Amino acid sequence: MIALLIANSLALASLLIMLSSGLALIYGLRDVINFGHGALYMLGAYLGYSIALAGGFWLALLVSPLLLAGLGVAFEYGVLRPLRGRSHIEVALVTLGLGIVLGQALIFVYGGEARGVDAPTALAGSVRLFGLSYPLYRIFLITMGLGSCAALALWLRYSTSGLYVRAVSQDPSVARMMGVNADRLSLLVTSLSAAFAGVAGVLAGPYLSVDPGMDVTMIVNCLIIVVIGGTGSIAGAIVAALLFGFVQVAGSVFLPDLAALAPYVLLFVVLLIAPRGIGRGRAPA
Amino acid sequence: MSGGTSRAAARSGVLLGGGVSTRAPVTVLLAALIFALGAYAPTHFLSEFALRIGAGGLLLGILALSVAFLMSQAGLVALGAASVYGGVGYLFAICLSEWDLSPTAALLFAFVAVVVYSAALGALIVRTNPLAFMMLTLAAGEMISHSVMLEGLRDYTSGADGLVVNFKGAVFGMTSADFANATRFWPIAWSAAWGLGLAAFTVRRSRFGAILRAIRENEERMRFSGFGTYLPRLVAFVFVNAIAGVCGLLHVLNSGFVSPESLGLSVSTNALVAALIGGVAGSTGPIAGGVLFAVAQDQFGAHGFTQLLTGVAIVVFIVLLPRGVVGALLDAVRRSDRRGTG
Numbered sequence: 235m236i237a238l239l240i241a242n243s244l245a246l247a248s249l250l251i252m253l254s255s256g257l258a259l260i261y262g263l264r265d266v267i268n269f270g271h272g273a274l275y276m277l278g279a280y281l282g283y284s285i286a287l288a289g290g291f292w293l294a295l296l297v298s299p300l301l302l303a304g305l306g307v308a309f310e311y312g313v314l315r316p317l318r319g320r321s322h323i324e325v326a327l328v329t330l331g332l333g334i335v336l337g338q339a340l341i342f343v344y345g346g347e348a349r350g351v352d353a354p355t356a357l358a359g360s361v362r363l364f365g366l367s368y369p370l371y372r373i374f375l376i377t378m379g380l381g382s383c384a385a386l387a388l389w390l391r392y393s394t395s396g397l398y399v400r401a402v403s404q405d406p407s408v409a410r411m412m413g414v415n416a417d418r419l420s421l422l423v424t425s426l427s428a429a430f431a432g433v434a435g436v437l438a439g440p441y442l443s444v445d446p447g448m449d450v451t452m453i454v455n456c457l458i459i460v461v462i463g464g465t466g467s468i469a470g471a472i473v474a475a476l477l478f479g480f481v482q483v484a485g486s487v488f489l490p491d492l493a494a495l496a497p498y499v500l501l502f503v504v505l506l507i508a509p510r511g512i513g514r515g516r517a518p519a
Numbered sequence: 520m521s522g523g524t525s526r527a528a529a530r531s532g533v534l535l536g537g538g539v540s541t542r543a544p545v546t547v548l549l550a551a552l553i554f555a556l557g558a559y560a561p562t563h564f565l566s567e568f569a570l571r572i573g574a575g576g577l578l579l580g581i582l583a584l585s586v587a588f589l590m591s592q593a594g595l596v597a598l599g600a601a602s603v604y605g606g607v608g609y610l611f612a613i614c615l616s617e618w619d620l621s622p623t624a625a626l627l628f629a630f631v632a633v634v635v636y637s638a639a640l641g642a643l644i645v646r647t648n649p650l651a652f653m654m655l656t657l658a659a660g661e662m663i664s665h666s667v668m669l670e671g672l673r674d675y676t677s678g679a680d681g682l683v684v685n686f687k688g689a690v691f692g693m694t695s696a697d698f699a700n701a702t703r704f705w706p707i708a709w710s711a712a713w714g715l716g717l718a719a720f721t722v723r724r725s726r727f728g729a730i731l732r733a734i735r736e737n738e739e740r741m742r743f744s745g746f747g748t749y750l751p752r753l754v755a756f757v758f759v760n761a762i763a764g765v766c767g768l769l770h771v772l773n774s775g776f777v778s779p780e781s782l783g784l785s786v787s788t789n790a791l792v793a794a795l796i797g798g799v800a801g802s803t804g805p806i807a808g809g810v811l812f813a814v815a816q817d818q819f820g821a822h823g824f825t826q827l828l829t830g831v832a833i834v835v836f837i838v839l840l841p842r843g844v845v846g847a848l849l850d851a852v853r854r855s856d857r858r859g860t861g
Contacts, residue, residue, distance in 0.1 A: 267650050317838070323596055323649055324837050327791075330598075331833025334788065338827040450784060454661045457654040465651055491671045498662035505643055505655075 237364060239483060245372040245441065247479030248379020251472050252434040253452060254459040255386060256427025258471040262403030263420045264314055266325045267460070270333030272453025273340075274428055278302050278435020279444045280340050283351055286439065291354035294439075299432035306428025310421045337449045346446050351439030375437055382430065383472055390468070399423060403466060458497055462504045463513045470513015554713055558706040570701040572817050573810060574708040574773065580809025581715055581766040582786075583793035585759040587805040588719050590794065592728060593755050594735035595645070596653045599660030600790045603763040605781030606663055607633045608771035612682040613675050622686040630764050637760035638753070645752040657784070664782035681778030684771055698772040711769055715762050716802035722758065723802075731755055785826055792829050795836040798843020807845055 253275055260268050268274075278298050285294035313332065317325045352358075353371040360367045390396040401409040402416050410416055442448070459478050463470030478497060485496030504512065561570060582600050589595050607629045614625035644655040667676040676682065686695050697703045722728050734741050734748045741748050771777055780786070789812065797808025816825050840847055 265650075267654065320837075323594070323653065324841070326650060326653060327596065328834050328837050330788070331830045331837070334830030334833070335827060336830075338824075338830060342827070450661075454658055458658050461647075461651055461654055461658070465648070491669060494665040494669065495662060498658060498665075501655075501658060502643060505647075509646060 238366060238368070239487060240480070241368055241372065241376070243476070243479035243483040244376045244379070245479075246482060247476045248375050249434045249438055249441070250455060250459055250475040250478060251379050251383050252430045252437075254456045254463070254471040254475055255383070255468050256430045257456055257460050258463070258466055258468045259399070259423045259427050260420075261460070261466045262468070263399065263406075263416060263423050264325075265322045265406075266314065266329065267457070267465075268427075269326055269330035269453060269457075270336060271329075271427075271431060271456060272449035272451075273333035273336035274302060274305070274431040275435045275438070275452050276337055276340055276449035277305070278432035279438050279448060280344055280435075281432070282436030282439050283344075283349055283444050286351055286436075291351070291436075291440075295433070295436050298436045299429040302432030302435075303425040303429040306425035307421065309428065310424040314420065314424065315417070333449065333453070337446075341446045344446075348443045348445035350443055353440040371440055375441055378433070378437060382433070386468070395419065395422060455497060458501045462501060462511055464511030467511065467513030470511055473512060554709075558709045562702045562705050567701045570705045572813050574701065574705050576810035576813030577708040577712045577806065578766055578770050578773070578809070579789060579793050579812055580797070580806035581712055581769075582763055582790040583797065583805035583809045583812075584712075584715060584719055584802060585762040585766070586787075586790050587794035587797075587799035588723075588762070589755060589759045591799045592723060592731045592735065593752055595649055595752070595756075596791070597656040597756075597759070598653055598784070598787050598791070599656035599663075600763050601782050601784065601786035602660040602663035603633050603637060603760045604767035604770065604786060604790075605777065605779075605783075606636070607764045607767035608684070608777040608781055609667060609676060609682070611768060611771050612684045612777050615684060615686050616682065617675060622688055622690045625686070626690060626768055630761075630768060633764040633767075634757060634761055638757050641753045641756035641760075645756050646749055657787075660782070660784065660787055664779060664784075667779055667782060679779055681776060681780075684775050684777060690772070695775065699775055704773050708769060708773075711765065712806050715765065716806055719762070719802045727751065727754070785829070788829055788833070792832045792836075794843075795833060796843055798846030800842065800846055804843050804845035808843060811844065 253271060257268060257271050260266060281298040281301060282291075282294040285297050289297075313328060314325070317328060353369075357371045357374050360369050361373065362368075363373075390400055398409070398414045398419055401412070401414055402419060406416065438444070438448070455478065459471055459474045460466075462478070463472070463474035478500065481496050481500045482493070485493035489496070561573065565573065582604055586597060586600055589597055610629035610632050611625050614620045614628050615622065618625075620628060640659055644652055644659070647655060666672065668678055669676075670678075684695075688694070690698075693703065693707075698707075730741075730746060730751050734746070734751060738748050767781075770781070790809075793808040793812040794805045795808070796811050797806065798804030815828070819825070819828055836843065842850065
């Protein structure tokens, strides 16, 4: 029972980690919260749905993130750079507007009904682990989530570009003075976080469903996680995503009537105890 | 020549809201005339349908005013206007149907309840930074919109079906049918827009407004200068939610119906867009923006493109017309004025 609970919350948290760490990364470099991130995730999911119909799940898992990365490049050049001089709130509002446009365009193309995606045949069944049977696809999801989490941590910890990203996130002006090119990093980080949104979208298909409200649900969840984790803190976001997944899953098991409110209760409890979140985020300049 | 200069000075005095001007009594008289004309003239020559659109626009404008005030004075963007706007309607409906309160008592109870709610929420979230504030208001709004759909509250809220609000007797001398009548409702919406617009204007001009703007500019310096920065922002948050609450009550009286849609994120973003269209700086801008939005929605909304256009409008107005339509007009007037007097 407890093992199942933990496994299910890890599966949910895997998606949330991929999305909210992307949000935290962009925030660290640009001081901007991308309110359109939910729409990117939705686009990834619908692209994944279409590509999976045409060429199978694995192709979708490869192509959809690549397309999203391209969109991330466009987002960097078309939105973040031209609006560099504007206030962070204004840029955040622009991303909100763009997210609405993207979400509505997807509804216009795909219609309003939810769509299901089948897990690939290799991952279709269940396996017995520690004496209980568990869907193989969720194990794959957890592996992907924790794997990308580990990859992200290794990149940030051991590579030069990761070092620069941490430097800019900690103190933008000093990092720039030391010759770190924040624009180039931002291009990398924006496309990377859009690609992660694409991966999360494709992975969400067989696990949740592909539906028109998924962007708003996901962005609200991710924003809650980012706030709980301490705005801009990646480690905080990861811990918060795990906590969030657990509260959400435990809520739906023990208090199914009130499960929808569980994340908000968590949010306000954390805010009461630690107004700045649990991680060491940076206050905006 | 001297007449021209003093006129320009007086006009810029009125526009900038500075000092006592010789033109002030004229302006007040003119405003009173526009107010009186606007309250009754449209009911004689506009169709029922146009009045309905217009009143809807005014209500959206009032909601936009609440968003714009917080945005321009405190530098905080709230994405949860819908939770107060729709929430107060739900409370009103539940007071009537479940607790058998008189309509006036139900109105009062619902209003006080949302003010208390916003004070509690504000106490928790106004000390965060503006970006976190934006995220938190979005989360709180979604929480309220989820909670009316809870299975356990179905007896009170009827889930996705919404509630019909039909009260007996009269509120302020108007029956349920009077409120639903577009011709009778227009003067109420018009007066409310003026009253709340003036209230926002007065607060902006007060010492409190100056403190709010100073905190927006540099919170640390204000704290250093011995000002509390927490309470003013909390009061501002409660103030704008009270405006949104009045707006929600007027809406529910007029439509006679509350539904989960009234709590949706799209209501909050519509209010935000209306504020951006008109311009967030004053009181006229957001209200005019609400009316413009309602007219535009009537023109294009039939094809189901309203949300798409909302998204486009956010981007276009922030990037190209950050001061909104009214702000741009004022700028143009000021420019031509300067050219005229040399």
